[in-house]
Each structure stands twice: as C-alpha cells, then as structure tokens.
Amino acid sequence: MPRRRPGQIRDGVPGSHRTTGAGPVIDGLSSRALSEIIHLERTRNYLQPGDVSAAVGLWKNYVHQPERALWHDYEWGNVHWYCCGNPLEARALLDAVMQALSPRSARELRKIVSRSDVV
Numbered sequence: 001m002p003r004r005r006p007g008q009i010r011d012g013v014p015g016s017h018r019t020t021g022a023g024p025v026i027d028g029l030s031s032r033a034l035s036e037i038i039h040l041e042r043t044r045n046y047l048q049p050g051d052v053s054a055a056v057g058l059w060k061n062y063v064h065q066p067e068r069a070l071w072h073d074y075e076w077g078n079v080h081w082y083c084c085g086n087p088l089e090a091r092a093l094l095d096a097v098m099q100a101l102s103p104r105s106a107r108e109l110r111k112i113v114s115r116s117d118v119v
Helices: 006-011 031-043 051-063 067-076 087-100 103-118
Strands: none
Touching: 031 051, 031 087, 031 103, 051 087, 051 103, 087 103
C-alpha cells in the first residue's frame, strides 16, 4: 500500500498553520516592519489584512504612468478608480500607517514610498 507524504496529510487537517501568501509582501522592508504592519492590519478597524501592501503597489503603479495621464487624472478623475482602487486614497492610507508605526519601521516604509514619490 503506498504511503502518503506528511505534507499531504497536514493539508487536509483543519486549523493547519501552514500559510501560503498570507502575509504582506513589500520589497525592502525588514521582517520587524512587516510584523508591525501585520499587527496594525489586525488591530485597526480601518485596515484589512493586505491593505498596506496593496496600497504600496497601487501607488507605485500610479506614479509610473506617463505625466499626461497623471495630469488628466488630476483634472477630471478616473472612472476606473471605483473598481480598482483610488491611488490618492492609497497614498493617504500609507501616510496614516507611517504615523502609526514605530519610528524605525516608519522610516523603512517612508524610504520605499519616497522612491515612488520622486518619480
């Protein structure tokens, strides 16, 4: 009779602690800063798990658009923001998170966000 691998057995057990892709992924942040962000996302009522990493990605994608598209969005808005997220609200959320983090973690997140701001 063939033997089942231990990983296959654990996959079927409810309450297994194996998580795949559950934590936020923000390149350039230390594990300490990521754990603080996870803690904030779990304890603050205005945050959901994954909101901060989604806001960073949304802001990066927005500022890397051509300047004419940014100016058009500034003048008339963008109808796609209703379904895909408003990058200006994402930037405001990042400011609020930077205020709530410890100085060291806020400095790391500010460094990542400022790289996108410069573009």
